[in-house]
Amino acid sequence: MPELFGLMQDSALTVDRFLNHGATWHGDREIVSRDADGTITRTDYRGLRHTARQVSDALLAAGIEPGDRVATLGWNGARHMAAWYGTTNIGAVLHTLNPRLFPDQIAWIAAHAGDRLLLADPALAALAARLVRDVPTLETVVFLCAPEDMPAVEFPAIAFDEWIAAHPGTATWGGFDERLACGLCYTSGTTGNPKGVLYSHRSNYLHTMMALQADAMGLTQRETALLVVPMYHANAWGVVYAAPAAGAKLVLPGVRMDGESLYELIEQEGVTFSAAVPTVWQGLLQYLRGTGRAFSTLHRVVIGGAAPPPALIRAFQDDYGVEVVQGWGMTETSPLATLSSPTADVLAQSYDEQIRRKAMQGRLQVGLDFRLVDDAGNALPYDGASSGRLLIRGATIASGYYRDDTPVLDADGFFDTGDVSTIDAEGYMQITDRAKDIVKSGGEWISSIEIENLATGHPAVALAAVIGVPHPKWDERPILLVQPAPGQTADKADVLAFLDGKIARWWMPDDVVIVDAIPLGATGKIDKKLLRQQFAGYRLPE
Ligand code: AMP
Numbered sequence: 001m002p003e004l005f006g007l008m009q010d011s012a013l014t015v016d017r018f019l020n021h022g023a024t025w026h027g028d029r030e031i032v033s034r035d036a037d038g039t040i041t042r043t044d045y046r047g048l049r050h051t052a053r054q055v056s057d058a059l060l061a062a063g064i065e066p067g068d069r070v071a072t073l074g075w076n077g078a079r080h081m082a083a084w085y086g087t088t089n090i091g092a093v094l095h096t097l098n099p100r101l102f103p104d105q106i107a108w109i110a111a112h113a114g115d116r117l118l119l120a121d122p123a124l125a126a127l128a129a130r131l132v133r134d135v136p137t138l139e140t141v142v143f144l145c146a147p148e149d150m151p152a153v154e155f156p157a158i159a160f161d162e163w164i165a166a167h168p169g170t171a172t173w174g175g176f177d178e179r180l181a182c183g184l185c186y187t188s189g190t191t192g193n194p195k196g197v198l199y200s201h202r203s204n205y206l207h208t209m210m211a212l213q214a215d216a217m218g219l220t221q222r223e224t225a226l227l228v229v230p231m232y233h234a235n236a237w238g239v240v241y242a243a244p245a246a247g248a249k250l251v252l253p254g255v256r257m258d259g260e261s262l263y264e265l266i267e268q269e270g271v272t273f274s275a276a277v278p279t280v281w282q283g284l285l286q287y288l289r290g291t292g293r294a295f296s297t298l299h300r301v302v303i304g305g306a307a308p309p310p311a312l313i314r315a316f317q318d319d320y321g322v323e324v325v326q327g328w329g330m331t332e333t334s335p336l337a338t339l340s341s342p343t344a345d346v347l348a349q350s351y352d353e354q355i356r357r358k359a360m361q362g363r364l365q366v367g368l369d370f371r372l373v374d375d376a377g378n379a380l381p382y383d384g385a386s387s388g389r390l391l392i393r394g395a396t397i398a399s400g401y402y403r404d405d406t407p408v409l410d411a412d413g414f415f416d417t418g419d420v421s422t423i424d425a426e427g428y429m430q431i432t433d434r435a436k437d438i439v440k441s442g443g444e445w446i447s448s449i450e451i452e453n454l455a456t457g458h459p460a461v462a463l464a465a466v467i468g469v470p471h472p473k474w475d476e477r478p479i480l481l482v483q484p485a486p487g488q489t490a491d492k493a494d495v496l497a498f499l500d501g502k503i504a505r506w507w508m509p510d511d512v513v514i515v516d517a518i519p520l521g522a523t524g525k526i527d528k529k530l531l532r533q534q535f536a537g538y539r540l541p542e
Pocket of ligand 1: 305327330433
């Protein structure tokens with residue numbers, strides 16, 4: 001039988017539409033940026049589109065062609081966002097480099113990507129110099145600043161404002177295949193070299209539609225969104241696209257992410273919504289508690305990238321009136337894949353039960369498929385108890401890595417997330433652990449996340465991390481590392497007594513080590529890899 005195609009317009013799903021829509025229909029909605037010195041600058045979607053078009057002109061004048069990689073190395077700000085759209089909208093590929101990685105890694109990544117042009121924050125001039133030296137494909141360096149703020153460097157470079165100044169902003173946007181590459185973001189793999197996730201226009205477009213849903217980020221024209229998630233972390237969780245698409249006011253906080261700086265910005269700009277990793281929220285909470293301050297406008301936050309402890313969720317909701325929605329995903333999943341917004345059934349249950357659900361990673365976004373399998377690849381039931389490897393499939397999920405032939409999909413097209421989880425009968429997924437972080441004791445699994453979540457409920461504990469250490473009889477045993485809350489002293493016996501009775505006896509950590517600071521990795525999550533290195537020579541108490 002002949003196929004019958006629909007008679008609807010084949011208009012390409014490309015991301016230029018988001019900023020075009022924002023500029024045309026929400027043109028005077030503000031975009032607020034804060035520099036490192038605290039200076040606030042303001043533009044709006046109309047202004048940002050003009051700047052982004054000038055960037056496109058300047059890129060074309062520099063010989064950048066569709067498919068070429070253009071790198072950015074900087075914090076969240078309007079120039080960075082103009083560079084973002086200026087690049088993607090002419091079919092070039094925006095490669096967001098993470099400045100918090102080690103310089104060797106950044107150079108390796110930029111060389112692997114074959115970046116031709118770099119737009120860098122002036123405070124990162126030393127890193128830029130390193131890239132100029134070590135990345136053979138790099139031809140042009142632009143600093144994201146005005147001419148008077150140019151850093152002193154020994155290589156040819158130009159200030160962003162000067163670079164775009166002479167251009168009228170007339171470059172043509174869009175008009176290409178929606179499957180073309182749009183963005184490139186490397187994940188810092190735990191073993192081997194970092195891997196490049198290459199988003200397409202289509203995947204980012206579809207991801208934005210998912211992110212905008214009420215049970216996801218739910219951004220509307222009436223919201224003011226503070227983008228705490230760095231632009232270099234997995235598409236900025238989609239907010240760079242969702243905000244102009246919805247016409248939300250956007251606040252870009254720059255480099256300062258401490259509790260006080262974020263609080264000031266939230267209050268000054270009337271922020272209603274934000275998204276970030278748990279450690280950022282923990283910092284903000286400590287600031288609120290220390291100063292006795294409260295929020296006057298913030299009403300909803302998405303916390304993801306790592307598991308927010310239930311105590312953190314309760315504190316935001318109960319003490320500060322801010323609804324918490326947890327999100328789970330990874331660079332390879334664009335990233336949002338599950339969210340913990342309550343279902344009607346959950347809302348009908350007790351508040352404790354609602355918190356228990358919020359502390360789970362949540363339910364799947366429309367258009368995606370899950371599979372839960374044991375080590376032999378057999379499907380496991382969705383009973384909330386069977387724990388296995390989590391596989392995922394869909395139009396916003398990676399099908400491979402850039403310049404890497406290793407197959408990553410199984411025969412049915414599923415991608416292995418590397419996370420170990422359960423899924424319950426209501427569809428709530430809960431991560432037990434990253435496969436590599438799980439503590440394997442006597443052949444059984446101990447969830448580091450669960451112990452950390454409980455420990456963080458102790459008032460003297462700011463951050464908690466569980467790692468496995470070698471044990472002659474049990475292979476591995478968990479130890480708990482604790483960073484005390486400011487002005488508090490945590491005590492081993494006291495922390496253990498706090499955990500006692502809340503977890504199985506054999507899950508109890510064999511030691512509690514109080515440390516000055518738990519190291520955070522390049523995206524603000526607890527760096528377990530580094531912790532394992534630091535505790536490599538550690539011996540359990542007799
Ligand atoms: P990345 O690609 O760097 O964002 O890291 C993705 C990984 O972070 C996932 O595979 C999970 O292990 C972890 N992750 C992300 N969101 C959550 C969450 N809500 N709870 C627990 N782990 C998470």
